[in-house]
Amino acid sequence: MGESARRDRLVALLAPVVEAEGLDLEDVTVTPAGKRRLVRVVVDRDGGISLDDVSEVSRSVSERLDASDALGNSPYVLEVSSPGVDRPLTEPRHWRRARGRLVKAALTDGTEIEGRLAEADGEGVEIEAAGRFAYANLAKGKVQVEFKRLDDEDDDEDDVADGDEG
Structure with missing residues (x-):
């Protein structure tokens, strides 16, 4: 076999x-x-x-x-x-699960787009700053790894009371 x-x-x-x-x-x-x-x-x-x-x-x-x-x-x-972050986005469910993530996609006409995945439904995807694309026009996509900068973190740690010297 x-x-x-x-x-x-x-x-x-x-x-x-x-x-x-x-x-x-x-x-x-x-x-x-x-x-x-x-x-x-x-x-x-x-x-x-x-x-x-x-x-x-x-x-x-x-x-x-x-x-x-x-x-x-x-x-x-x-x-x-579970699949790793390098799994290609090939099925509508893969795109749906990547909502809110930064993605890069190759289109069937050979162009490439990149942006935050705003929406994925049964017909296609909406990528911020790039537009709406039907699944038939997407060759493949991939979630982009994002590293959060330290100065982007919440300021919750700065809320510690001053003067508590025990």
Whole structure:
């Protein structure tokens, strides 16, 4: 069985298990790791996921894999995680989850746009200072990593009372 066919079979097997936990299955990969295989399952949902979510879905995915013959008799190591910030924005749900973030997107006509993602709905996205774009016109997008400058932090720390020398 080819890698593509194996991946498709694993997606079909695991998607209902992940969805039953209230999560979206974003990716499944299998890579050789010595005599074992490393099975990476990437899950997400609106609002993000917690360690408890990862633990629950990991248990459910492991039970489903053990009950099937999808991996044959070979031992495997299961890794369940959320997508990293470098995940490309390819689905409407990815764009929706990036609302408020700085994004850079390549358009199908070859131009690039960058700005804060103001809105993402079923039809497309609104990027501040760039405009509205239908998903059909977006080749791919990516969230840009932003580092907060120290002088941008809230001034709450300056509210400490003076003269409290104990």
